[in-house]
Amino acid sequence: MRYLPLTETDRSAMLATIGVDSVDALFRDVPEQARLKGPIAGLSDHMGELAVERHLSRLAAKNTTASTVPFFIGGGAYKHHVPASVDQLLLRGEFLTSYTPYQPEVTQGTLQYLFEFQTQVALLTGMDVANASMYDGATGTAEAVLMAARINKRNKVILSGGLHPHYRSVVETTCGVMGMDIRAQAPDWKNAEDLSALIDGETACIVVQTPSLFGHLRDFTALCEAAHAKGALVIVVVTEVVSLGLLTPPGEMGADIVVCEGQSIGNGLNFGGPYVGLFATRDKYVRQMPGRLCGQTVDADGKRGFVLTLSTREQHIRREKATSNICTNSGLCALAFTIHLSLLGEQGLTQLAQVNHANAVTLADKLEAVKGVKLVNDGFFNEFTVKLPKKAAKVVSKLAERGILAGVPVSRFYPDMEGLEDLLLVASTEVNSLEDMDALVRGLEEVL
Amino acid sequence: MAMNNQGRDSTPHAVTVAGEFVTFTGNKALQQEEALIFELDNPGAVGVDLEAPVTTKTRLGGVKTRAGVGLPSLAEPDVVRHYTRLSQKNFAIDTTMYPLGSCTMKHNPRLNEKMARLPGFGDIHPLQPVETVQGALELIDQLAHWLKTLTGMPAIAMSPGAGAHGELCGLMAIHAALDARGESHRRRVLVPESAHGTNPATAAFCGFTVDTIPAEENGRVSVEAVKAKLGDDVACIMLTNPNTCGLFEPQIREIADAVHAAGGYFYCDGANYNAIVGRVRPADLGVDAMHINLHKTFSTPHGGGGPGSGPVVLSDALAPYAPLPFVVHGKDGFTLVEHAKDAGKAQPFGRLKGFHGQMGMFVRALAYILSHGADGLRQVASDAVLNANYVLASLKDVMSASFDGPCMHEALFDDRFLKGTGVTPLDFAKAMIDEGYHPMTMYFPLVVHGALLIEPTETESKQTLDRFIATMRHLTEKAKAGDLAHFQASPRLTPRKRLDETQAARKPVLRWVKPAA
Ligand SMILES: Cc1ncc(COP(=O)(O)O)c(C=O)c1O
Numbered sequence: 024m025r026y027l028p029l030t031e032t033d034r035s036a037m038l039a040t041i042g043v044d045s046v047d048a049l050f051r052d053v054p055e056q057a058r059l060k061g062p063i064a065g066l067s068d069h070m071g072e073l074a075v076e077r078h079l080s081r082l083a084a085k086n087t088t089a090s091t092v093p094f095f096i097g098g099g100a101y102k103h104h105v106p107a108s109v110d111q112l113l114l115r116g117e118f119l120t121s122y123t124p125y126q127p128e129v130t131q132g133t134l135q136y137l138f139e140f141q142t143q144v145a146l147l148t149g150m151d152v153a154n155a156s157m158y159d160g161a162t163g164t165a166e167a168v169l170m171a172a173r174i175n176k177r178n179k180v181i182l183s184g185g186l187h188p189h190y191r192s193v194v195e196t197t198c199g200v201m202g203m204d205i206r207a208q209a210p211d212w213k214n215a216e217d218l219s220a221l222i223d224g225e226t227a228c229i230v231v232q233t234p235s236l237f238g239h240l241r242d243f244t245a246l247c248e249a250a251h252a253k254g255a256l257v258i259v260v261v262t263e264v265v266s267l268g269l270l271t272p273p274g275e276m277g278a279d280i281v282v283c284e285g286q287s288i289g290n291g292l293n294f295g296g297p298y299v300g301l302f303a304t305r306d307k308y309v310r311q312m313p314g315r316l317c318g319q320t321v322d323a324d325g326k327r328g329f330v331l332t333l334s335t336r337e338q339h340i341r342r343e344k345a346t347s348n349i350c351t352n353s354g355l356c357a358l359a360f361t362i363h364l365s366l367l368g369e370q371g372l373t374q375l376a377q378v379n380h381a382n383a384v385t386l387a388d389k390l391e392a393v394k395g396v397k398l399v400n401d402g403f404f405n406e407f408t409v410k411l412p413k414k415a416a417k418v419v420s421k422l423a424e425r426g427i428l429a430g431v432p433v434s435r436f437y438p439d440m441e442g443l444e445d446l447l448l449v450a451s452t453e454v455n456s457l458e459d460m461d462a463l464v465r466g467l468e469e470v471l
Numbered sequence: 472m473a474m475n476n477q478g479r480d481s482t483p484h485a486v487t488v489a490g491e492f493v494t495f496t497g498n499k500a501l502q503q504e505e506a507l508i509f510e511l512d513n514p515g516a517v518g519v520d521l522e523a524p525v526t527t528k529t530r531l532g533g534v535k536t537r538a539g540v541g542l543p544s545l546a547e548p549d550v551v552r553h554y555t556r557l558s559q560k561n562f563a564i565d566t567t568m569y570p571l572g573s574c575t576m577k578h579n580p581r582l583n584e585k586m587a588r589l590p591g592f593g594d595i596h597p598l599q600p601v602e603t604v605q606g607a608l609e610l611i612d613q614l615a616h617w618l619k620t621l622t623g624m625p626a627i628a629m630s631p632g633a634g635a636h637g638e639l640c641g642l643m644a645i646h647a648a649l650d651a652r653g654e655s656h657r658r659r660v661l662v663p664e665s666a667h668g669t670n671p672a673t674a675a676f677c678g679f680t681v682d683t684i685p686a687e688e689n690g691r692v693s694v695e696a697v698k699a700k701l702g703d704d705v706a707c708i709m710l711t712n713p714n715t716c717g718l719f720e721p722q723i724r725e726i727a728d729a730v731h732a733a734g735g736y737f738y739c740d741g742a743n744y745n746a747i748v749g750r751v752r753p754a755d756l757g758v759d760a761m762h763i764n765l766h767k768t769f770s771t772p773h774g775g776g777g778p779g780s781g782p783v784v785l786s787d788a789l790a791p792y793a794p795l796p797f798v799v800h801g802k803d804g805f806t807l808v809e810h811a812k813d814a815g816k817a818q819p820f821g822r823l824k825g826f827h828g829q830m831g832m833f834v835r836a837l838a839y840i841l842s843h844g845a846d847g848l849r850q851v852a853s854d855a856v857l858n859a860n861y862v863l864a865s866l867k868d869v870m871s872a873s874f875d876g877p878c879m880h881e882a883l884f885d886d887r888f889l890k891g892t893g894v895t896p897l898d899f900a901k902a903m904i905d906e907g908y909h910p911m912t913m914y915f916p917l918v919v920h921g922a923l924l925i926e927p928t929e930t931e932s933k934q935t936l937d938r939f940i941a942t943m944r945h946l947t948e949k950a951k952a953g954d955l956a957h958f959q960a961s962p963r964l965t966p967r968k969r970l971d972e973t974q975a976a977r978k979p980v981l982r983w984v985k986p987a988a
Contacts, residue, residue: 024847026578028932029854037861037933041877046853049860049877050750052719057755062845066620069844072582079838082613083591085606087599096596099825106519108551110588116565117558120579123776125571127972128965129904132560133775139508142982146541152981155776158632161825189825196794196821197639200646201678240534271535284825293587294607295597295826296632297778309979315776320975323968332975338635338672339915343681348672351633351766355774362554365508366518368544374521380531381524402532423600431598438810453521 024069087428089292093459093466095386097406097450098236098431099160099187099262100295101287103375104454109289109362118358123315123351127330128322133354134329137317140361147267147364148281149274150303154314155331156353157300160284161190164230164260165197166313166347167280167302171228171256172203173311173346179204179225181218184211185235187262188436194230203227210437212399212408212446214239219249226255228280233259233273234266236436238403238448247277256280264288264301265452266404268367268376280304288367289359299356310336313347375453379405382451386460390449393467399446406450408433412471415447421470427463502966505556509983512543518550541985560966561775562909568931568939572881572912572924573667573715575745575767577855580842583771583835592834597826601807607830608798608805614837615798618763618782621848622744623754626790628783629797630828634742637762637781638673638709640794640823644760644785645707645736646677647792647820657735661700661708663692665716665916670709670740679706686918690716690874690883694725701733711740712756713747715916716874717859717881717924727757736760736789744768745928746856746880749849759786765829769836780832791817796827854929855880858936862925865940869947873919880928886921894950896921898958901969902949905962906942 029037034046043049050058062068070078089102096102113119117132124130124137137155144153157163168180180203182191191207199205204225208216214237218229229250233241247257259273261283273281283301290298304312310333318332338345367375383405391398395412411418415432422429433446451460497504545553562569569576587593595604615627628644631637642660649657660674663684671681682700687693697708708730712720720726727737739753739761745768747753753761765771766779773779785793796809797819807827808814843851856879863872863882871887886896900910900923912924927936949957962968 024843024850026580026842027847027850027854027929028935029857029929030933033933034854034857037857041857041860041864043877046857049856049879050719050747051877052721053747053751054721054724054756057724057751059750059752059849062849063621063749063752064845066617066845067841069847070841072842075582075838075841076586078841079586079610079834080589080591082606082610083586083589085609086591086595087603088590088594089596089599090590090594094596096598098598100597102594102596106547108547112551112554112558114584115555115558117561117563118554118775119584119772120564120576121561121775122569122571122574122576122773126562126900126904126910127970128901128962128967129562129909130560130775131966132557135505135507135557135560136554137776138981138983142509143542145982158636158778159825162632162636162823187825189822192795192822193824196643196823197676199821200643201676240532242534267537268540269536270531271537275537291593292596293593294595294604294830296824296829297780297831298825299778309981316979316981318975319980320971322970326967328967328970330970330972330975332972332979332981335976338668340668341672342668343671343675345668345672345675348635348639348669348676349633350635350669351764351773351777351779353778354776355772356778358554358775361508362550364542365545365550365553366547367542368517369540369542370517370544371519371521372540372542374524375519377524378521380529381526384528384530385525387530400530400532402530402534404531420600420602423603428596428599428603435598435809439812457525 093427093462095430095449095451095463096428098448099189099284100292101263101450101452102292102454103287103452105289105291105363106366109359112362113355113359118355124331127328131328134317136358136361138319138329140357141317143361143364144301144303147272148303149272150281151306152309153301153303154312154316156357157302157314157349158353159296159298159300160260160262160282161193163282163300163302164190165194167258167282168194168198168228168230170280170311170313171258174256174308175227175254177225177227180206180227181221181229182207183218183231184208184216185237185239186230186232186260187236190260210440210443211235212237219246222250222253222255224253226253228256228258230258230260233261234263234404234406238400238407240270240402240404243276258282263404263406265376265379268372269380270404285360289363290356297353297356299353299360311346312336314349314352378453382453382455383407386451389460389464393464395471396467405452406448409447409449411445411447414444418470422466425466427466429463503556505553507983508553509543511545511549511553514544516544516546518545518547567907567909568935569909570911570925570927571909572926573742575926575928577770577928578930579770579772580839583838586838587831587834592830605804608807610837611798611833612800612805614833617840618784621748622761622784623752624784625787626785626793628785628793630794630824631762631781631783632824632829633777633779634762634764634781635669635673636823637783638669639676640783641738641760641762642673642677643820644789644792645738648789649706657704657706659704660706661697663710665714665918666709666711667715667740667742674709690718691720692726694722694729697726698729701729703734705733705735707736707738709738709740711743713743713879716883717878718874719879723756742767743880746852748852749845750852759789765832765836770839771832771835778829778832780829792820795819795822851929858927858929858931861936862927862940866943869944881924881926883919884923885919888947889950892950893955894958896923898961899946899950901961902946902958905964908939908942
């Protein structure tokens with residue numbers, strides 16, 4: 024077995040040192056009836072690299088990969104081009120195979136990139152501080168709601184109808200069990216909701232998203248003012264973080280907590296995970312934050328260095344009084360994010376955002392020219408909603424048969440809701456060529 | 472003096488260096504000082520070449536655009552060098568033994584990385600039509616089958632993002648099952664003193680109250696201590712097995728039975744499942760729910776703090792409440808149940824995560840599992856336990872073992888052997904760093920004083936262990952010989968000496984700020 028260095032000679036010598044005659048003797052605390060005598064039946068035996076590669080490659084070959092077809096699916100995860108150096112650097116064993124930086128003298132590498140990551144996230148979102156990552160955008164949103172409730176000791180939560188439905192469900196599940204009163208609004212595909220009227224003296228927070236699930240762009244400045252006037256917090260969610268290269272950051276609108284899905288920068292689609300939740304807030308709320316925080320300090324010689332800090336918020340110190348139970352988070356995905364963002368830099372990020380928007384504008388113009396297709400949005404970034412003359416799920420299946428992955432039917436999220444069956448979310452990023460767009464147009468003309 | 476060619480010295484000159492040698496740059500040859508990426512800003516440089524936008528027309532619906540972000544600009548070579556230099560400031564399994572107890576720092580096979588990067592897994596979108604991702608769903612199904620068969624458990628929830636998230640999943644299932652039984656008054660969770668911090672934190676996260684079970688003298692939890700706490704308000708016990716002292720709980724069956732008889736459930740923290748995989752099935756111990764850290768037992772890389780993956784196996788009693796989404800194998804292939812209305816008789820308690828779970832980790836874990844097979848996984852547990860016991864047996868005459876052996880996958884020592892030396896476990900750990908080892912876990916578990924928890928894992932060779940043991944014996948002797956100063960000044964050879972954590976917490980500096988011009 025190639026991963027196990029002990030030889031039979033080693034094993035006997037070690038057993039002799041220990042003073043037992045078999046490994047079984049070391050398992051003597053296991054109740055007799057629970058001790059298995061040999062390998063578990065019905066499972067295969069060990070395999071060489073080649074056999075494993077064959078097995079898994081066969082499974083991989085059954086999937087349609089995004090890069091090989093005209094591809095317009097978004098809905099909270101986006102197909103972007105990740106520079107080759109990102110992945111090459113991630114594969115450095117010193118990053119890949121180290122643990123959470125508990126011993127700062129031998130993990131300055133991890134700690135410094137976390138400090139840089141936190142800074143980048145704060146800059147992008149327009150906030151004061153950010154943590155070292157959450158599992159993903161959805162779990163980060165639930166943590167943000169719990170944090171808001173800790174801050175103002177209130178119980179009511181208003182979820183915008185533009186919030187990603189998975190985020191909504193995760194909030195309903197995780198905060199619901201804590202007895203919070205969660206008021207999720209109907210899917211706001213027309214971008215018509217007015218949430219300020221719902222805020223009252225019991226409202227802990229209001230959770231909004233821009234671009235919304237349907238691609239609408241929102242300015243929450245007035246909403247933040249209305250919420251703050253009533254002592255409520257505003258949590259702004261961003262599922263397409265590239266949009267922050269172009270649009271006003273939530274911090275400038277007055278957001279109290281900003282949560283983003285960071286997948287779009289540095290991280291592949293990976294069928295939904297692992298991704299990376301970005302979590303940022305105001306200085307005054309730092310001690311209520313969940314998750315790890317990296318801070319700057321000095322060493323015994325007075326040189327600048329970094330450590331994990333404010334850990335009295337965390338489970339390993341505070342146990343049941345911790346701000347969260349999170350331990351392992353998304354370190355390596357945060358590294359991917361931070362490397363890609365460093366490569367982009369100020370100019371690259373702005374340009375990437377512009378290219379995304381330009382491609383989406385071009386595609387929207389083309390689709391609007393297709394008979395029966397109506398664009399729902401006034402404004403959008405790189406994803407928008409179209410209303411089709413037929414059920415969107417059917418159209419998507421038919422196009423998939425033609426080798427085009429057209430977008431996300433809204434009914435995939437809201438299967439029971441009338442009036443949404445004809446809506447299709449369509450995303451276009453820098454990876455889409457004009458030929459891809461024309462293929463979608465032709466495909467739609469055929470199936471509609 | 473030997474000369475190999477043309478006047479070139481091939482043996483070094485003997486040099487005596489008085490005091491510390493200071494370089495002009497602050498670099499120490501292979502050890503490079505590295506500025507923050509923001510300080511490396513090279514305005515005008517760019518690390519990507521993007522095509523020009525196809526149109527300048529915008530459709531932003533009247534919202535405002537931003538003036539700028541404030542990111543630094545660098546060309547690719549400088550970015551690559553920055554992160555490469557940073558990487559060189561880390562210890563890692565690839566470079567040294569990393570015996571961090573409870574964390575299971577075993578070798579991360581590169582085959583797994585290669586497999587996760589196959590475009591058929593890495594480049595598929597979670598919302599593609601299910602017809603186009605049949606292989607991905609099949610992979611999830613195969614991994615689920617392995618995990619269920621290895622643990623003997625009938626059901627599994629695949630979506631949790633790490634161990635703590637798995638704990639949340641298990642406790643939410645218990646919460647839902649109790650509600651369904653009409654026993655919502657059961658809100659007390661029993662957690663042994665030795666438990667990992669995530670256990671009480673998770674229980675509180677679910678709205679439960681935590682009741683601590685004291686540890687016995689022998690590091691185990693006794694059935695009597697559990698029984699003394701049982702009552703009709705108890706929701707469950709959260710018991711780690713093997714426990715955080717590295718010991719198998721011998722009364723685990725009796726504890727499970729007692730908890731069940733009192734109407735509660737048994738949540739097992741499976742962070743240490745690597746010690747028993749293939750040798751013991753948790754189902755045979757009476758477990759109702761147990762998370763499996765794929766990033767421990769099944770060797771998906773820790774990545775400097777994640778990502779992980781924490782699938783939870785469930786008993787029949789809890790299976791109906793497993794969260795959305797899940798994969799089902801029907802006559803037309805695999806489908807994904809994403810909504811309660813499609814869940815048949817099941818009553819999912821909700822959703823824990825965006826999309827479908829940590830697919831990238833599933834691929835790696837399955838590659839690891841297939842590589843080992845049922846026979847190899849059993850050997851994994853055997854060798855992990857053998858290595859830990861070898862360390863225990865080889866050090867217990869000089870260091871103070873907290874409990875009599877045998878242990879499972881990790882050996883627990885406490886600081887009694889340092890008594891009177893003035894050396895603390897922290898000092899001892901820092902001296903290990905200069906010797907080239909990542910320290911063991913310190914000050915955890917909390918049930919012994921000054922804990923030093925050593926988990927070698929099965930992927931360390933006997934030669935490596937022998938060198939490690941010799942080093943530990945050397946340091947122990949040094950401490951006992953009264954060389955306190957050596958320990959207090961450690962580490963000396965790292966890019967940074969001991970860092971001031973008090974200052975970091977008192978005046979938090981959590982981000983870089985552009986200095987005033
Ligand atoms: C005993 C134990 N339980 C739970 C956890 C939490 O697991 P994770 O870090 O994957 O959330 C750990 C991890 O350190 C652990 O050692």
